[in-house]
Amino acid sequence: MARNVSDFVIQRIREWGVSRVFAFPGDGIGEFDGALGAAQRKGDGLDYIRPTHEEICSLMATAHAKFTGEIGVCIATSSPGAFHMLNGLYDAKSDNQPVVAIVGQQALSSLGTFEQQEDNLERTMEDVAVYVKTIVTPQQAQAVVDTAFRTALVHLGPAVIVLPHDVQSMDMPELTPANGVSRSSAVAPSVKIIPPEAEITKAADIINAGGKVSFLVGHGSNGATDEVLQAAKLCGAGIVTALRAKQVVPSDVPYHTQQLGLLGTRASQRQMEGCDTLVLLGTNYPYSQFLPESGQARAIQVDLKPEQMGLRYPTELNIWGDVKQTLLALIPHLEQKTDLSWQEGIAKDMVEWENEMQAQAMLNYDDGVNPRRVYYELNKRLPAKAIVTCDAGSTADWYGHHIRFREGMTGDLSGRLASMAAAMPYATAAKFAHSDRCVVCTIGDGAFQMLGMNELITVKKYLSKWDNPQFIIMVLHNNDLTQVSWEMRTEDANPVWPVSQDVESVDYAGWAELLGFKGIRVKSDGEVAAAWDAAFSHQGVTLIDAYTSKNVPPLPPKITMEFAKNTAKAMLHRDPDEIAVVKDSAKALTAEGIERVKGKLNIGQDD
Structure with a gap:
């Protein structure tokens, strides 16, 4: 039997199937930290990973959930530690990931008395948490822990x-039947929800009636690859x-056109413009401007988050269910399409787009390495089962445009929150979860200075x-917060303001070498391929410091009048990089136009 509340909580965490926690110590959680150490010494503790900051703890817990499908657990001290974890917890909230955070608090007798590091943590956490509760008695601990995980x-x-600090060391009694005392269980509920047969029949009727069906597949479809492909094959x-x-x-898969929107492909945009039936599977895709016109397509959404259904497009049918189980029930009702011209046209559009991406990647710029080339050459060399992370910003542009996962590969990033600085915590969490696999972190210099450089210490x-x-x-080393620079131009018609955008240049490869790792500096396009070859042949940690151009435009697949007009206005307002931006954009647009003409004339790469 557990000796005190801390011992019990640790034991209960293990009963929930958790073996690893991401934590940072402090006096507000001190007794619990001591119990963690004692349990580890006895051989029945938890794998305690301590990075360099509490924010990293919560980002790593979120990433652990994403890369394993398990619950991520993070631990920190009272107010300052808890507040530092908020960003990672919001990342979990935004991307629908199960995470449990355990945070310290000052003693019960000090609550509400303005004690040092004593704040109303329940109120602070109310917005981010699906459940938040303070354990105020030992008899309550079991129910609170189980309810949090469940x-x-x-x-x-x-x-x-x-x-609270004093509760952590209180004796943990054996719970017996008593008024007001809940005896709970560490048993996970099933979330494999199957919708009623009537809903399945309605969905099948809508899909079978469609001639141009498109699936928009989100992270909620993880684990349902076979079912998604089987359903798509049946309905073309x-x-x-x-x-x-x-x-x-x-x-x-030839009719998989990758992403949609600013980071997406023209083939995906054409799907949205041409489809008559849209099936959203486990996605809360946030950019409704890229979805079909209202009334153009009949739409179905399948998701485990009912409150997020029917928000982006006026759906005809919303199905509350697990994607895999729903498709398993739906597939027997789907009719085999014989006319596959829609699907074949999509595949042809994607070949054209991939040719454009290759042409864009092979361009040379005067003001630095082409960042597209860096991702293009990485993609060609990804080993089996590789894991790739990217950060918010221009790294997400190039990740979306150039990284193509073959079967068994995976990757992730901070999605709806799009928080900078997540790529390194994600990569390290992925390595802890799958230590036999090659992990590649792609990150901009701005984000690397936030939480990346110090995470090399954790590595x-x-x-x-x-x-x-x-x-x-x-590291994309361009001394600029590039994505924001482009957003200033294209969204707000403002010239770049160097005071806010400049990033101090640092020898990132030198920093890696200082820690005993391999550093590679890439200063020309011709060095990119060799750098990746050297990195993948090195059985250790490698940092590639790629001195890239900040002016290569992250061109969307469809350039709107607003995009073009705002960029032109920014140039008229004397953007400090005006000449390079105009020159590099013209080069990119020219390459794009040439590839489109080739596609129209059916000219091959070698013609």
């Missing part, structure tokens, strides 16, 4: 347990994947724990 799993979000559908769902459908600390020591970091 709610995180069912509601797909972060739950928060507040553990094209498949678009959300950015966080690239791995759900292998890139060699150094834990490298010996990993079965496969291969861990690669690629």
Whole structure:
């Protein structure tokens, strides 16, 4: 039997199937930290991973949930530690990931007395958490812990347990029947929800009636790859994947057109413009301007988050269900399409787009390495079962445009929150979860200065724990917050303001070398391929410091009048990079136009 509340909570965490926690110590959680250490010494503790910041703890817990399908757990001290974790917890909330955060608190007698590091943590966490509760008596601990884990799993979000310092060391009694005392169980509920047969029949009738069906597949379809492909084959559908769902459908499926929107493909945009039936599977795709016109398509949405259904497009049918189980029930009702011209046209559009992406990647610029080339050459060399992370910003543009996951590969990023600085915590969490696999972190210099440089220290600390020591970091080194610079131009018609946008240049490869890792500096396009070859042949940690151009335009697949007009206005307002931006954009647009003409004339790459 557990000796005190801390011992019990640790034991209960293990009963929920958790073996690893991401934590940072402090006096507000001190007794619990001591119990964690004691349990580890006895051989029945938890794998305690301590990165360099509490925000990293919560981002790693979120990433652990994404890369494993398990609950992520993070631990921190009272107010300052809890507040630092908020960003990662919002990442879990935004991307529907089950995470449990355990945060310390000052003693019960000090609550509400303005004690040092004492704040109303329940109120603070109310917005981010699907469940938040303070344990105020030992008899309450079991029910609070179980409810936190159960709610995180069912509601797909972060739950928060507040553990006051004095409660942590209180004796834990054996619970017996008593008024006001709940005796709960550490049993996970099933979330494999199957909709009623009548809903399945309605969905089948809508899909069977369609002649141009498109599937928009999100991260909620993880684990349902076979079912998605079988359903698409039956109804002759094209498949678009959300950015966080690239791995759900292998890139060699010819009618998989990758992403939609600013980071997407023209083939995906054409699907949305031409489809008569839209099936949204496990996605809360946030950019409704890229979806079909209202009334153009009959639409169905399948999701475990009913409150997020019917928000982006006026759906005809909303099905509350697990994507895999719903498709298994739906597939027997789907009719085999004999006219596959819609699907074949989609595949042809995608070949044209891939030719454009190759042409864009092979352009040379005077002001630095082409960032597209860096991702293009990476994609060609990704080993089996590779894991790739990217950050918010221009890295997400190039990740979306150029990275293609073959079967068994995966990747992720901060999705709806789109938080900068998540790529390194995600990559390290992925390595802990799958230490036998090669992990590649792609990150911009702005984000790398936030939480990346210090996370190399975490990598150094834990490298010996990993079965496969291969861990690669690629930094886009352009001394600029590039995505925001382009957004200033294209969204707001403002010239770039260097005071806000400039990033101090740092020798990132030198920093890696200082820690004993391999550093590679890339300063010309001709060095890119060799750099990746060297990184993948090195059985250890490699940092590629790629000195890239900040002026290569992240061109959307469809340039709107507003996009063009705002960019032109920004140039008229004396953008400091005006000449380079105009020159590089013209070069990119020319290459795009040439490839479109080739596609129209059916001219091959070697003609």
